[in-house]
Amino acid sequence: MAKERKNIQRGCWSSNQGFILAAAGSAVGLGTIWKFPGKAYTGGGGIFCLLYLLVTLLLGLVLMLGEFAVGRAAQKNCVAAFRHLRKGWAWVGFLGVFSSLIVMLYYAEVGGWVLAYVIAYLREPELVFADPSAYFAELTGQGEGFPWEGALLFPLIFMLLTAFVLSGGVRGGIEKFNALAMPLLLLFLFVLAFATLSLPGAEEGLRFLFSVDFSKLNASTLLSALGQCFFSLSLGMSVMVTYGSYLSSGENLLRSVWAITGLDTLVAFLSAAIVVPAVFATPQISMGEGGSFTFTALATVFSGMPGGVYAGLLFYILLFFAALTSSVSLMEAIVSFLSEEWGLPRRLAIRSSTALIFLLGMAYTLSYGGSAAALPLRFFWFDSGGVYPVSLAEFIELLADRLAIPLAALASCLFVGWVWGTDSACREIRQQGKFSFSWAGLWSFLIKYLAPPAIACILLGGLFFGLSLS
Ligand code: PFF
Numbered sequence: 001m002a003k004e005r006k007n008i009q010r011g012c013w014s015s016n017q018g019f020i021l022a023a024a025g026s027a028v029g030l031g032t033i034w035k036f037p038g039k040a041y042t043g044g045g046g047i048f049c050l051l052y053l054l055v056t057l058l059l060g061l062v063l064m065l066g067e068f069a070v071g072r073a074a075q076k077n078c079v080a081a082f083r084h085l086r087k088g089w090a091w092v093g094f095l096g097v098f099s100s101l102i103v104m105l106y107y108a109e110v111g112g113w114v115l116a117y118v119i120a121y122l123r124e125p126e127l128v129f130a131d132p133s134a135y136f137a138e139l140t141g142q143g144e145g146f147p148w149e150g151a152l153l154f155p156l157i158f159m160l161l162t163a164f165v166l167s168g169g170v171r172g173g174i175e176k177f178n179a180l181a182m183p184l185l186l187l188f189l190f191v192l193a194f195a196t197l198s199l200p201g202a203e204e205g206l207r208f209l210f211s212v213d214f215s216k217l218n219a220s221t222l223l224s225a226l227g228q229c230f231f232s233l234s235l236g237m238s239v240m241v242t243y244g245s246y247l248s249s250g251e252n253l254l255r256s257v258w259a260i261t262g263l264d265t266l267v268a269f270l271s272a273a274i275v276v277p278a279v280f281a282t283p284q285i286s287m288g289e290g291g292s293f294t295f296t297a298l299a300t301v302f303s304g305m306p307g308g309v310y311a312g313l314l315f316y317i318l319l320f321f322a323a324l325t326s327s328v329s330l331m332e333a334i335v336s337f338l339s340e341e342w343g344l345p346r347r348l349a350i351r352s353s354t355a356l357i358f359l360l361g362m363a364y365t366l367s368y369g370g371s372a373a374a375l376p377l378r379f380f381w382f383d384s385g386g387v388y389p390v391s392l393a394e395f396i397e398l399l400a401d402r403l404a405i406p407l408a409a410l411a412s413c414l415f416v417g418w419v420w421g422t423d424s425a426c427r428e429i430r431q432q433g434k435f436s437f438s439w440a441g442l443w444s445f446l447i448k449y450l451a452p453p454a455i456a457c458i459l460l461g462g463l464f465f466g467l468s469l470s
Helices: 015-029 030-042 048-074 077-085 090-123 125-130 133-141 148-167 171-199 200-209 219-232 239-244 253-280 290-304 308-341 348-366 391-428 440-465
Strands: 380-383 386-390
Touching: 015 148, 015 239, 015 253, 015 308, 030 048, 030 077, 030 090, 030 200, 030 219, 030 253, 030 290, 030 308, 048 239, 048 253, 048 348, 048 391, 048 440, 077 090, 077 239, 077 290, 077 308, 077 391, 090 125, 090 133, 090 148, 090 171, 090 239, 090 348, 090 391, 125 290, 125 308, 133 148, 148 171, 148 290, 148 308, 171 200, 171 253, 200 253, 200 386, 219 380, 219 391, 219 440, 239 308, 253 290, 253 380, 253 391, 290 308, 308 348, 348 391, 380 391, 380 440, 386 391, 391 440
Parallel strands: none
Antiparallel strands: 380 386
């Protein structure tokens, strides 16, 4: 639908600080808190952290600035923004909306599981501690019967909460919620870091995490850091374009980008400084990434530490806030597209996208780890070794991580560097000299010549060599 609807009231941020917290809320999510520590560990500790800092400075920050500039220059939802700046480029926005939708399918489910763990640590921590794997298996339906709570109840509550925040609008909903959630999240992180770092044996984990061993440097660690950086900074999925579109010309994009990137990186490093030392201090478990590690191995850490129930509770509340602020941003990209492009009233756009994601997302949990109630559908994926069967849950993750997100990121980076052009972007950033941008030349070089091949490597590495993006 190529028509641009003129008379739609768009939201806007009430302050630059509100915008920074909302964008940081989008960035800080499951990827930052539960994936980064595992990746840092498998990537060799210090060397991964160093590479991560480097790619964040050279590429993450650079693309984020470009995406904000696109959004603010256009003042439109992501599809209309790309079309408005260059005819024929709306597809970049569509790719972003599609990626957001796919990511939401697992975000809604995992967000629901996190909420289930908050309740479990409140109600029955002894059951989680008694057999962490069995507890997680039951929640996600890997045992007998239909997983009512893991597939239905908690993802539904999670999606309803997301819809509730969205229904308050940009200023009254998203901005207000993030202004509350983000400081709380940071406070919880510091408290937890203090608790786990005082465990006996934790210093060894910290040493591993921050001592750099250059012999562990290799291409796959570099690509893993790159992929993690893009996912963690919410890049390439038009979410930052959407958030940027609610900004006024009086805001300094450069300062905001430094603040958002800084906050996200701080949370990633703090999370690693909580999880890795805690694992080093708990000899019964070994380090891992993602779902089962976060829900099972960490329970062993918490059960063995003094005040572990409270530490666990704090950890899952913090993860819950992180997931919710990110899911709000992913949904905002979808909702603003539906309401501004398709002309749906905002409330209907929120309700219909929430219902769709909830229903499709349920299929994710049902096929996760071979649930007894799994759907009888067959899915396949491929890499250089050929085609192989995967579950629906794996298919959704692979589609997002290996194809949709890197493709969308590549397209948006080429758009800024080569199609809209760095001169237009710099003009947007500078606002007729209101803001100085002394490293505009370097920025233009990076977004034109360094970012596209780097993202192409993530895409090819993921598709052919099975490297994981997020
Ligand atoms: N940055 C989020 C995380 O680290 O979990 C995930 C995310 C949110 C990715 C929004 C992309 C996005 F547009």
